[in-house]
Amino acid sequence: MKVFKFGGASVKDAAGVQNLARIVRQQGMKSAVIVSAMGKTTNALEELVWAWIANERPTVDAKLTQVRAYHEGIMAGLTGDFSAVYQTLAGLESLTTSAPAGGTDEVYDQIVSLGEVLSTQIIAAHLQRAGIPTRWLDARQLVRTDVTFREGKVDWTETKKRIIDAVDKQQVSIIQGFIGQAADGRTTTLGREGSDYSAAIVAFCLNAESVTIWKDVPGVLNADPKWFDDTVLLQRITYQDAIELAYYGATVIHPKTIKPLQNKHIPLYVRSFIDTEAPGTMIGDIGQHLTTPSFIFKVNQLLISLHPTDFSFIAEDNLSRIFGRFAQAGVKINLMQNTAISFSVVVDNDQTRIKSLLDMLRQDFQVSYNDGLELITIRYYDQSTIDRVLVNKRLLLEQKSRYTVQLVVKEA
Ligand SMILES: Nc1ncnc2c1ncn2[C@@H]1O[C@H](COP(=O)(O)OP(=O)(O)O)[C@@H](O)[C@H]1O
Numbered sequence: 216m217k218v219f220k221f222g223g224a225s226v227k228d229a230a231g232v233q234n235l236a237r238i239v240r241q242q243g244m245k246s247a248v249i250v251s252a253m254g255k256t257t258n259a260l261e262e263l264v265w266a267w268i269a270n271e272r273p274t275v276d277a278k279l280t281q282v283r284a285y286h287e288g289i290m291a292g293l294t295g296d297f298s299a300v301y302q303t304l305a306g307l308e309s310l311t312t313s314a315p316a317g318g319t320d321e322v323y324d325q326i327v328s329l330g331e332v333l334s335t336q337i338i339a340a341h342l343q344r345a346g347i348p349t350r351w352l353d354a355r356q357l358v359r360t361d362v363t364f365r366e367g368k369v370d371w372t373e374t375k376k377r378i379i380d381a382v383d384k385q386q387v388s389i390i391q392g393f394i395g396q397a398a399d400g401r402t403t404t405l406g407r408e409g410s411d412y413s414a415a416i417v418a419f420c421l422n423a424e425s426v427t428i429w430k431d432v433p434g435v436l437n438a439d440p441k442w443f444d445d446t447v448l449l450q451r452i453t454y455q456d457a458i459e460l461a462y463y464g465a466t467v468i469h470p471k472t473i474k475p476l477q478n479k480h481i482p483l484y485v486r487s488f489i490d491t492e493a494p495g496t497m498i499g500d501i502g503q504h505l506t507t508p509s510f511i512f513k514v515n516q517l518l519i520s521l522h523p524t525d526f527s528f529i530a531e532d533n534l535s536r537i538f539g540r541f542a543q544a545g546v547k548i549n550l551m552q553n554t555a556i557s558f559s560v561v562v563d564n565d566q567t568r569i570k571s572l573l574d575m576l577r578q579d580f581q582v583s584y585n586d587g588l589e590l591i592t593i594r595y596y597d598q599s600t601i602d603r604v605l606v607n608k609r610l611l612l613e614q615k616s617r618y619t620v621q622l623v624v625k626e627a
């Protein structure tokens with residue numbers, strides 16, 4: 216059985232949904248199809264959550280109207296029985312008339328997960344009307360996680376049992392990416408951009424023959440084409456190179472996607488949903504690592520420097536305290552470096568998490584920070600590639616290993 220994953224960009228309008236139907240009809244009539252929220256719906260729902268928590272009623276109403284109008288606009292260009300979609304929209308509107316219940320992250324998952332529910336309800340209805348035998352499955356009944364809201368950890372045993380029971384291999388299963396459910400019935404999400412990971416979870420559980428993620432790019436390139444003009448398609452990539460590129464921030468694949476696939480030797484194809492004849496990129500058990508230098512840019516980075524207030528060394532006890540605080544705040548470290556009594560980390564400057572992190576760190580450390588930075592990673596670098604990216608940049612921090620260099624820079 217094949218697993219397909221369609222992201223928000225691929226189903227941002229009615230034409231995108233029709234294109235999905237065309238691809239499924241041509242290449243995946245017996246596939247599990249994992250779909251993300253349409254277009255930028257997740258961002259809109261995030262804004263709705265923050266406004267709801269802050270009791271900013273006009274913004275909540277504006278976001279509800281925006282989400283409804285956007286999905287109604289897409290349905291207007293399609294055919295199908297969309298009654299389930301209207302029920303979900305009504306449920307969202309009625310939920311937000313009362314005050315939010317639960318912690319911020321729990322409330323977030325309750326609302327933001329609905330983007331994927333809406334998209335899959337529209338797509339399943341459209342495929343059914345188009346004569347494609349389709350079952351809509353609820354990922355909340357399939358993907359069992361712990362209660363780490365916004366970053367659910369998968370219970371693989373339970374998830375595998377549920378997925379095997381639910382998926383009918385003779386037809387198309389439409390399943391939401393990104394979302395799951397804890398044992399107590401509360402909805403969780405797997406982390407932003409987590410639908411690629413959902414596809415890998417389903418593939419792992421079903422021992423799928425392959426996973427294909429359909430993208431708005433020809434495949435995995437040696438840099439994000441939004442940043443670089445002369446990119447090169449990477450036709451074949453080892454699991455190891457793929458996991459390293461994704462880990463450093465090549466957003467074309469979610470970093471958690473690779474491990475479940477590598478563990479079962481399931482190939483991952485990254486292909487264009489625009490040019491569906493093109494082969495794209497194959498990630499799998501291939502002998503040869505990459506030779507082309509690859510560039511990864513992360514913007515809006517924050518460099519945090521910590522100095523123990525008691526002048527103690529940055530050794531095991533301080534390190535474990537620091538990592539504990541980062542884990543508690545849910546902030547991932549993109550790069551770290553230490554000297555005897557200083558520890559520097561580079562993180563995404565996520566406004567919703569950084570303030571509480573800095574408050575916690577200030578209890579034991581003198582904290583300083585520098586914002587508005589870029590983190591540039593080059594895998595398989597040489598000096599000319601470093602020189603190329605440092606034009607008009609001031610270098611604040613550099614870290615080199617045999618294959619990878621990371622540069623923290625500020626616009627000069
Ligand atoms: N190395 C890379 N190769 C190809 N695309 C990349 C790379 N790094 C970043 N990207 C970006 O990833 C985007 C596709 O991912 P994303 O927008 O998250 O898709 P989706 O919504 O389908 O999951 C591309 O439009 C491209 O800008």
Ligand SMILES: N[C@@H](CC(=O)OP(=O)(O)O)C(=O)O
Pocket residue numbers: 221222223224251252257258330392393406407408409410411
């Ligand atoms: N909708 C979620 C999950 C996801 O993976 O989306 P996409 O496939 O469009 O990146 C998000 O935006 O985070």
